[in-house]
Amino acid sequence: MTAHMHTEHDDDGETRRDFMAILAGAFGAIGAAIAAFPLLNSLSPARDTLALATIEVDLSDIPEGSSKTVMWRGKPVFIRHRTPEQIKAAESVNLQSLIDKQTDEERVKKPEWLVTVGVCTHLGCVPMGQKESDNHGDFGGWFCPCHGSHYDTSGRIRKGPAPKNLTVPPYAFLSDTKIKIG
Amino acid sequence: MASGNREPFNNTVVEWIDSRMPIFTLLNKEYGVFPVPRNFNYFWNFGAIAGFMLVVMIATGLFLAMHYSADTGLAFNSVERIMRDVNGGWLIRYIHMNGASFFFIAVYIHIFRGMYYGSYKKPRELLWILGALIFLLMMATAFLGYVLPWGQMSLWGATVITGFFTAIPFIGEDIQVWLLGGFAVSNPTLTRFFALHFLLPFVIFAVVFLHIWALHICGSNNPLGIEPKTRQDTLPFHPYYTIKDSFGLLVFVLVYCVFIFYMPDALGHPDNYIQANPMVTPPHIVPEWYFLPFYAILRAITFNMNLYFLLGLVMLLLLLVDFVWRKKPVYLSAAGGLALLVVGGLLVLTGFTGDSCQRIDAQWLEANVGFKNMCGTLQALPGMSAEAAPISAKLGGVLAMFGSVAMLFVLPWLDTHPVRSARYRPLYRVFFLLLVVVFLILGYVGSQPADASVAGVPLILVGLLGTGYYFAYFLVILPLLGRFEKAKPLPESIHDVVLAKQINAETKI
Ligand code: HEM
Numbered sequence: 148m149t150a151h152m153h154t155e156h157d158d159d160g161e162t163r164r165d166f167m168a169i170l171a172g173a174f175g176a177i178g179a180a181i182a183a184f185p186l187l188n189s190l191s192p193a194r195d196t197l198a199l200a201t202i203e204v205d206l207s208d209i210p211e212g213s214s215k216t217v218m219w220r221g222k223p224v225f226i227r228h229r230t231p232e233q234i235k236a237a238e239s240v241n242l243q244s245l246i247d248k249q250t251d252e253e254r255v256k257k258p259e260w261l262v263t264v265g266v267c268t269h270l271g272c273v274p275m276g277q278k279e280s281d282n283h284g285d286f287g288g289w290f291c292p293c294h295g296s297h298y299d300t301s302g303r304i305r306k307g308p309a310p311k312n313l314t315v316p317p318y319a320f321l322s323d324t325k326i327k328i329g
Numbered sequence: 330m331a332s333g334n335r336e337p338f339n340n341t342v343v344e345w346i347d348s349r350m351p352i353f354t355l356l357n358k359e360y361g362v363f364p365v366p367r368n369f370n371y372f373w374n375f376g377a378i379a380g381f382m383l384v385v386m387i388a389t390g391l392f393l394a395m396h397y398s399a400d401t402g403l404a405f406n407s408v409e410r411i412m413r414d415v416n417g418g419w420l421i422r423y424i425h426m427n428g429a430s431f432f433f434i435a436v437y438i439h440i441f442r443g444m445y446y447g448s449y450k451k452p453r454e455l456l457w458i459l460g461a462l463i464f465l466l467m468m469a470t471a472f473l474g475y476v477l478p479w480g481q482m483s484l485w486g487a488t489v490i491t492g493f494f495t496a497i498p499f500i501g502e503d504i505q506v507w508l509l510g511g512f513a514v515s516n517p518t519l520t521r522f523f524a525l526h527f528l529l530p531f532v533i534f535a536v537v538f539l540h541i542w543a544l545h546i547c548g549s550n551n552p553l554g555i556e557p558k559t560r561q562d563t564l565p566f567h568p569y570y571t572i573k574d575s576f577g578l579l580v581f582v583l584v585y586c587v588f589i590f591y592m593p594d595a596l597g598h599p600d601n602y603i604q605a606n607p608m609v610t611p612p613h614i615v616p617e618w619y620f621l622p623f624y625a626i627l628r629a630i631t632f633n634m635n636l637y638f639l640l641g642l643v644m645l646l647l648l649l650v651d652f653v654w655r656k657k658p659v660y661l662s663a664a665g666g667l668a669l670l671v672v673g674g675l676l677v678l679t680g681f682t683g684d685s686c687q688r689i690d691a692q693w694l695e696a697n698v699g700f701k702n703m704c705g706t707l708q709a710l711p712g713m714s715a716e717a718a719p720i721s722a723k724l725g726g727v728l729a730m731f732g733s734v735a736m737l738f739v740l741p742w743l744d745t746h747p748v749r750s751a752r753y754r755p756l757y758r759v760f761f762l763l764l765v766v767v768f769l770i771l772g773y774v775g776s777q778p779a780d781a782s783v784a785g786v787p788l789i790l791v792g793l794l795g796t797g798y799y800f801a802y803f804l805v806i807l808p809l810l811g812r813f814e815k816a817k818p819l820p821e822s823i824h825d826v827v828l829a830k831q832i833n834a835e836t837k838i
């Protein structure tokens with residue numbers, strides 16, 4: 148028996164037993180990782196959270212120049228009824244001067260209505276500017292008080308630390324005065 | 330824990346237990362006769378104080394948890410109920426709430442003490458790293474706890490902090506959704522934060538145990554930074570330091586009580602007494618005071634790190650690595666090192682200026698033609714645009730913030746000077762005290778709105794300079810001092826110094 152074990156040594160003095168130990172250890176580690184998966188997976192959004200909430204919003208009560216905030220997927224959505232001046236300001240911007248280059252046209256379905264998710268793309272605060280009396284920032288749109296991001300009348304980032312324009316959620320016009328978000 | 334050469338105890342019950350499991354022998358060895366340098370000053374009290382605070386937090390937290398409801402619909406009111414209806418609930422909550430602040434006060438003093446007296450140096454590197462780990466876990470725990478009362482600051486603080494993760498390229502948004510369990514900070518977030526806030530203090534407890542274990546292997550450092558040599562240099566832990574620690578703790582708790590009973594909300598933020606509202610962000614979000622310096626570092630990075638900047642940074646880091654770790658055979662010749670320094674420095678400057686040009690006021694540029702031309706030239710360089718920068722300002726801020734904590738972990742290898750205590754390192758002493766001042770200034774900057782200025786100086790600039798000094802201290806000043814600073818002569822022994830002081834005092838009388 149002992150003689151047999153000696154012959155199992157290969158040249159570097161490693162045995163089959165060393166190999167088996169490493170293999171067993173590796174399998175144990177893989178097994179532990181697989182066992183951890185359901186635990187970590189349970190942290191992802193649950194089915195009810197994911198259930199894509201769609202909401203319908205009536206626009207008829209938003210006079211020109213004012214805004215409405217609605218909740219969608221736990222986040223505020225800004226709906227602004229833009230004035231002709233605001234539309235003109237948004238359309239006449241030189242694309243080259245933008246941080247996140249997008250034309251106003253790409254961001255709206257009808258120029259009077261701007262619909263964006265009201266979450267600053269920096270670190271997630273809700274920018275001010277929905278109320279008449281709010282600070283609208285240097286570009287007449289929204290101003291994020293957290294670290295000073297300025298958005299224009301198309302919800303595009305113009306100044307400050309935010310890297311992206313306010314997100315436009317998926318939405319569709321059901322009629323002239325009604326939209327469905329989501 | 331060998332029970333081999335155990336001294337028997339006189340008390341029969343103690344002896345009965347100890348002969349089966351020598352726990353009393355262990356306690357006596359580690360806390361009774363354990364030899365401790367005889368020259369501690371009061372800065373050596375804060376470890377014991379921090380340990381006491383951990384116990385206070387776990388005890389009060391446990392009882393708060395019995396009355397608290399982790400549900401966004403109930404949380405705020407359950408905390409109000411603790412304040413109004415639960416017997417003595419206000420007291421338990423105020424002890425816990427201010428306890429977090431006083432825990433951090435103790436730990437900050439404890440850390441700065443270690444830096445001043447060089448306690449992180451060989452052989453105490455692992456001890457120091459375990460301490461830095463405790464600090465990191467404490468920050469996580471306090472952040473999670475602050476979300477639980479579900480006030481406005483809870484919600485928006487959590488939103489901003491978890492927003493850091495969206496800075497990670499490609500997968501950042503998914504990571505954030507996974508952490509939150511939803512698309513915004515909401516009920517699934519609160520329930521998991523509660524579970525983790527309950528768990529982490531016990532993890533901290535375990536790491537504290539390892540920290541003390543490591544301490545008792547190499548023994549304490551002391552204000553002179555020299556190792557005890559003979560029995561004359563040390564005193565048994567009990568009764569000398571049990572008494573000194575108790576006295577210090579008493580004074581500390583006295584101040585703590587002044588806050589609990591007379592100004593319980595002084596360190597908090599009034600907005601957290603408004604229930605969380607996902608539709609409205611408070612006009613000025615500030616973290617708890619103990620996070621402010623790091624928050625200032627986060628906000629200080631307003632520039633994108635483009636290829637020029639990063640390449641230059643890598644060159645400078647290479648120089649540093651070579652400089653800190655090179656032993657006798659020099660990897661880089663003096664000329665090579667100088668070239669690296671100059672080229673790397675120029676690249677960093679080019680990248681930084683080129684990127685900053687994008688944010689300079691257009692009118693100001695018109696008035697300063699020289700600058701305008703320079704910006705024009707720089708911006709025309711390939712890869713200078715903001716989109717081409719591999720590290721955006723947002724990611725850069727997050728990296729700088731985590732990097733500033735990471736400095737603590739690598740500190741033992743950045744400071745290569747053989748002398749520990751700042752008492753014998755006149756230059757180190759000045760730079761270190763300046764670091765403390767800069768840290769406090771950064772704390773002030775972090776507490777102010779992003780666009781504030783003091784006496785015409787924009788605080789964003791102060792924050793950037795402070796951040797620069799913070800990193801320069803660890804990455805440039807310490808390695809340089811390690812090579813070039815001449816220390817004052819060290820005393821023969823602890824005993825000598827203590828005796829000389831005594832004689833000095835007696836002759837004065
Ligand atoms: C490392 C130790 C700990 C730290 C630094 C810490 C920190 C905090 C902080 C900052 C708060 C918010 C205080 C407020 O504004 O109301 C809090 C709340 C809370 N903590 Fe802790 N905590 C610790 C340990 C624990 C433990 C061990 C438990 C449970 C066993 C616990 C349970 C709670 C509960 C239920 C709340 C919500 C009630 C309240 O807000 O007063 N904590 N904690």
Ligand code: FES
Pocket residue numbers: 267268269270271272291292293294295296307308309
């Ligand atoms: S979250 Fe809006 S500027 Fe930072």
